[in-house]
Amino acid sequence: xxxxTRWCYRIGLVCGAIALLSALTVIPFELGVRLPEVLxxxxxxxxxxxxxxxxxxxxxxxVAAIAWLMSSWSRLSKSVKVVSVLGxxxxxxxxxxxxxxxxxxxxxxxxxx
Numbered sequence: 001x002x003x004x005t006r007w008c009y010r011i012g013l014v015c016g017a018i019a020l021l022s023a024l025t026v027i028p029f030e031l032g033v034r035l036p037e038v039l040x041x042x043x044x045x046x047x048x049x050x051x052x053x054x055x056x057x058x059x060x061x062x063v064a065a066i067a068w069l070m071s072s073w074s075r076l077s078k079s080v081k082v083v084s085v086l087g088x089x090x091x092x093x094x095x096x097x098x099x100x101x102x103x104x105x106x107x108x109x110x111x112x113x
Contacts, residue, residue, distance in 0.1 A: 005064045009100050012057035015050040016097075022046035058093025065099045 025043035028035060069076075069084055076084070088095045 008057045008060045012054055012097065015057065016054040019047050019051040019054055022050065055093055058096050061096035061100055062088065062093050065096050
């Protein structure tokens with residue numbers, strides 16, 4: 001895919017990792033550990049912001065994956081077609097990250113499948 005899609009993928013992965021870490025930061029509070037309340041508020045805000053960024057960038061990747069499938073449909077094997085359509089349809093934006101991870105050549109403009 002193009003440079004924009006490649007950067008959406010990379011930034012989305014970083015946002016997802018930060019959202020996960022910030023969500024894990026809240027766990028001690030829920031277990032009763034006494035930590036500064038400011039830390040909890042920051043972790044919750046970070047989760048909200050980076051989680052939403054992860055999802056929105058995933059939607060961009062989903063659209064890019066569907067566009068790539070449409071343009072490459074005639075060259076794909078039946079098994080790749082089935083797995084791609086079912087995977088993207090069942091898992092929405094998270095599936096788009098997995099799609100671009102499984103087909104790294106899509107990110108490098110090499111359309112050999």
